[in-house]
Amino acid sequence: MDERGEQRPVMPLEVSDLSYVAGGKILLNKLNFRLEGGVRTVILGPNGAGKSLLLRVCHGLLQPGSGNLSWAGRTPSQAGRDLAMVFQRTVLLRRTVSDNIAHTLGIMGVARQERSSRIDTALKEAGLSDLADHPARTLSGGEQQRLSIARARVLRPRVLLLDEPTSNLDPGATAAVEAMIRAADADGTRIIMTTHDILQARRLADEVLFLHKGRLLEHTVASKFFADPDTSEARRFLLGELLE
Amino acid sequence: MSEVFSAVATAVELVVGLDPDLVEIVALSLKVSLSAVLIAAMVGLPLGAAVALVKFPGRRGAVILLNAAMGLPPVVVGLIVYLLLSRSGPLGEMGVLFTPTAMVIAQSILVMPIIAALTRQTISDLHEEYDEYLCSLGAGHLQRISTLLWDGRFRLLTGLLAGFGRASAEVGAVIIVGGNINHVTRVMTTTIALETSKGNLNLALALGIVLIILAASVNAAAVLIGDAASKRYG
Numbered sequence: 098m099d100e101r102g103e104q105r106p107v108m109p110l111e112v113s114d115l116s117y118v119a120g121g122k123i124l125l126n127k128l129n130f131r132l133e134g135g136v137r138t139v140i141l142g143p144n145g146a147g148k149s150l151l152l153r154v155c156h157g158l159l160q161p162g163s164g165n166l167s168w169a170g171r172t173p174s175q176a177g178r179d180l181a182m183v184f185q186r187t188v189l190l191r192r193t194v195s196d197n198i199a200h201t202l203g204i205m206g207v208a209r210q211e212r213s214s215r216i217d218t219a220l221k222e223a224g225l226s227d228l229a230d231h232p233a234r235t236l237s238g239g240e241q242q243r244l245s246i247a248r249a250r251v252l253r254p255r256v257l258l259l260d261e262p263t264s265n266l267d268p269g270a271t272a273a274v275e276a277m278i279r280a281a282d283a284d285g286t287r288i289i290m291t292t293h294d295i296l297q298a299r300r301l302a303d304e305v306l307f308l309h310k311g312r313l314l315e316h317t318v319a320s321k322f323f324a325d326p327d328t329s330e331a332r333r334f335l336l337g338e339l340l341e
Numbered sequence: 342m343s344e345v346f347s348a349v350a351t352a353v354e355l356v357v358g359l360d361p362d363l364v365e366i367v368a369l370s371l372k373v374s375l376s377a378v379l380i381a382a383m384v385g386l387p388l389g390a391a392v393a394l395v396k397f398p399g400r401r402g403a404v405i406l407l408n409a410a411m412g413l414p415p416v417v418v419g420l421i422v423y424l425l426l427s428r429s430g431p432l433g434e435m436g437v438l439f440t441p442t443a444m445v446i447a448q449s450i451l452v453m454p455i456i457a458a459l460t461r462q463t464i465s466d467l468h469e470e471y472d473e474y475l476c477s478l479g480a481g482h483l484q485r486i487s488t489l490l491w492d493g494r495f496r497l498l499t500g501l502l503a504g505f506g507r508a509s510a511e512v513g514a515v516i517i518v519g520g521n522i523n524h525v526t527r528v529m530t531t532t533i534a535l536e537t538s539k540g541n542l543n544l545a546l547a548l549g550i551v552l553i554i555l556a557a558s559v560n561a562a563a564v565l566i567g568d569a570a571s572k573r574y575g
Contacts, residue, residue: 158476177479188474191492191574200488204478234575 107135107287108169108179108255110155115164117150117311124150126311127164136303137278137288139319141295143340146308148291149185149260155289156182156258168256178205181254185261187241189233194225194244197233201248215251223247223277239270246277250286257281259290263297275301295335299323307331309340345542352546363544367551370528373441373515374508377448378456382501385453389460390486393468407461410454415447419514422447426518439520444528447514452504459500463493495570499563506559510552 110132117125125147132138140148153159154166157173157180168176190197195216202212220226223243228236233244242262249257259278263271278301282288292298298305302319307326314328326332334340355363392403424430426438426446437443467489475485490497512530519526521535529548536545 156477158473174479182473182477184473184477188471189575190471190488191570201478204475204480204484204488232573232575 105255105285107133107285108176109133110256110287110289111165111167112155113165115154115161115166117147117154117159118162124311125154125161128313130306130313130316132287132289132304135282135285135287137282137301138290138304138306139298139302140289140291140306140308141293141298141302141334142308143293143334145310147311148293148308151306151308152182152258152260152289152291156180158182176256178252179255181249181252181257183242183245183249183257183259183262185264187238187245189236189241189244192233193230194233194236195220195229197244198248198251201251205252219247219251222250222280224273237270239266239273242266242270242274243277246274246281250277250281254286256287256289259288261291261293263292263294271297295337307334309334348542348546351543352550355543355547356550360547363547363551365524366527366529366532366548369441369526370509370530373444373528374448374505376445377452377508378501378505380445380449381453381456381504384449385456385504386460386490386497388453389457389462390464390490392457393461393464394482394486394489404461407454407458411458413451413454415451415511415513416517418450419447419517422450422514422518438518439522439526441519441526443518444515444526447518448508448511451511451514452508455504455507456500459503460493460497463496463500464489467493492574495566495574498566502559502563502566506556509555509559 112128112130115125115128116123128151140151142148150159154161155173157176166173168179173180190200192200198216198219199212202215207215216229217226220229223246225236225240225244225247228240233241236244246257246259246262257278262278263274266274275297278288278290288301290301292301299319302322305315305317305319305322306313307315307322307328307330309330315322315326315331317327322331323335326335330340389407392400392407397403422443423438425432426435426443427433428438437446468485471488471492475488480488510530512534515526515528516531516534519528519531521527521531527535529552533545533548533552536542536548
């Protein structure tokens with residue numbers, strides 16, 4: 098939803114010949130894909146496949162070595178506040194829960210008189226209203242991740258990029274975070290997330306990007322990927338085998 | 342032995358009775374050291390933050406220099422400030438040698454590297470932690486610096502207290518540039534040195550007691566602030 102509560106068109110992402118090289122090693126190797134429609138995209142792959150790196154390049158935190166990436170014809174830096182990122186390791190300021198959200202609103206230049214109502218709404222959606230005045234860094238792992246998502250969503254982004262948002266969380270906390278992701282999706286926010294948790298991918302993915310050693314091996318609808326993957330690497334990954 | 346006990350008893354009396362000479366010396370000491378910390382903070386805080394955040398050629402050398410400068414020998418600093426402020430020195434026209442101003446200058450030079458180095462470390466650690474988050478918001482330089490300074494405020498305050506501890510306990514520099522003139526530039530440490538050499542242990546011990554209380558208070562404050570911040574903000 099936009100600031101007037103109206104549904105916004107989902108932002109398409111087009112990636113062509115995208116590569117990323119560091120220390121002489123090719124970490125992302127000529128990726129080509131296009132994400133369209135209001136679907137939840139899950140980037141799957143074993144450790145070191147390049148999932149988190151791809152997410153950072155999509156957000157603009159890292160610049161690709163070559164190739165193009167555009168959000169509805171705009172570069173990530175031009176897309177600006179339409180993109181929001183939630184990190185695997187939560188980064189919370191040494192402030193209260195509500196002040197963490199207030200800080201984000203302040204950085205983005207949201208008027209002071211508007212901040213209070215937006216903070217209340219964000220905390221309510223995250224189920225953290227009762228903890229508004231608590232120090233953010235003393236929350237449990239699940240609460241911290243919910244605060245991170247609430248803080249990212251308070252900017253009303255059109256795309257929410259989530260890097261392994263439930264790693265190290267227990268099942269209860271994972272369920273609460275997944276509920277927030279579904280709520281954001283239902284709100285018209287494009288969801289792109291990484292995970293190495295196959296069961297989570299089955300629960301959340303509408304489409305899957307499967308990466309291995311920096312190469313995009315599969316880009317397909319989730320039902321097809323989980324039932325009949327095209328590549329032997331994906332098949333072995335789904336069987337729980339350790340890929341080299 | 343009884344002389345020592347007698348001196349201690351008299352010293353306690355001087356402290357408890359707020360002896361005018363003692364109060365005057367303590368007041369001047371606090372005025373000089375607090376002024377020095379204030380000036381050093383005005384330079385050291387932005388300098389430390391800049392070294393932590395701005396990439397420039399020779400940055401590593403600057404960090405090493407800042408850290409090394411924390412151990413500047415006070416007598417050498419005193420000597421250099423003396424040469425600068427003496428009548429024939431480049432700043433001799435200011436006419437501040439053997440005044441509290443000269444003592445503030447010397448202590449500022451001693452304290453500034455401590456504040457700058459601790460600020461750099463604090464801001465650098467926080468920056469490493471917050472960098473991706475702030476980048477993801479597209480935060481500008483000023484927004485970054487204000488965020489880091491605010492979130493590091495308790496650790497920075499500890500740095501200021503460390504600077505104050507160094508300034509208030511320092512004797513070598515202030516005795517050279519202040520001259521230890523009675524009722525003008527006599528501070529706790531210089532008075533202790535002088536009175537001890539004269540064999541007048543009463544005042545020396547009384548000032549020693551105040552200095553120890555001050556040092557203990559500063560350290561206690563640093564610990565309490567750190568604990569409170571950690572409890573309040575994690």
